[in-house]
Amino acid sequence: MTxxxxxNNTVVRVHYTGTLPETGxxxxxxxxxxxxxxxxxxxxxxxxxxxxxIGAKLGERREFTLEPExxxxxxxxxxxxxxxxxxxxQLETSGVSIEVGMQLVAQTFQGPAPFIVQxxxxxxxxxxxxxxxxxxxxxxxxxxxxxxxxxxxxVDHGHAHGPGGVQH
Ligand code: ZN
Numbered sequence: 001m002t003x004x005x006x007x008n009n010t011v012v013r014v015h016y017t018g019t020l021p022e023t024g025x026x027x028x029x030x031x032x033x034x035x036x037x038x039x040x041x042x043x044x045x046x047x048x049x050x051x052x053x054i055g056a057k058l059g060e061r062r063e064f065t066l067e068p069e070x071x072x073x074x075x076x077x078x079x080x081x082x083x084x085x086x087x088x089x090q091l092e093t094s095g096v097s098i099e100v101g102m103q104l105v106a107q108t109f110q111g112p113a114p115f116i117v118q119x120x121x122x123x124x125x126x127x128x129x130x131x132x133x134x135x136x137x138x139x140x141x142x143x144x145x146x147x148x149x150x151x152x153x154x155v156d157h158g159h160a161h162g163p164g165g166v167q168h
Pocket of ligand 1: 153154157159160161166168
């Protein structure tokens, strides 16, 4: 029997730390938490993360740098939108004052969409729906802590079941 490696339709659990190369700042880490679990080849992860992990064995650690193209892409102007301030009146009456840099969540037909308040005008609020990591180069250190072939059902659903996966 050949040893299983990370490939499409495997379920991988990893510990990881993501840092910003310019500052070394840790922007995300699974340290002290459960490992991150995902089904490979079903767009659960940013593309570069999966590409860099393909072929890794259980216990293997990999370090790699992703340019924005293979991470969260570049910020798009069309994801910056203006809304009438009146739409936020509910927040304001509950005592929340809207400030630049604040993260809020809009309810859309596609589900909740987080955004950053980019500007607060007299009549409008400018909302930036770009991913907070858009335009950034990211470094990752990743260790494979569990690895198995996905079940037919998992492949069918497009996500992992069991520990760290979708429970249903
Ligand atoms: Zn499922």
